[in-house]
Amino acid sequence: MRIGEVTSEGFTFNNLDKESFVxxxxxxxxxxxxxxxxxxWTDDEILDFRTKSKCVGQRDICAKPLI
Incomplete structure (x- = not known):
């Protein structure tokens, strides 16, 4: 896998000759x-969280590996 362009909107990567965008x-x-x-959550709780959250994911560094 090869990372291509990275912008504030996302990034592109190539995997097996196929370009994808995140x-x-x-x-x-x-x-x-x-x-x-x-x-x-209720709809109001979602709206409140949406205005505060800029997170795109979270990694659990304490999780046991799947392998």
Missing amino acids: DFKECNENWIMYNKRKNN
Whole structure:
């Protein structure tokens, strides 16, 4: 895998001769919806979190590897 261009909107990468784009806004929306399901939030709680969150993902550094 090779990382290509990185911008404030996202980044491109090449994997097996295929170019793909990771959109940070889409990642953030997925993060918000994950937290909605996990925390059983109301619509008002989601709106509040959406105005504060710029997160595009989170890594659990204490998790045990899958392998």
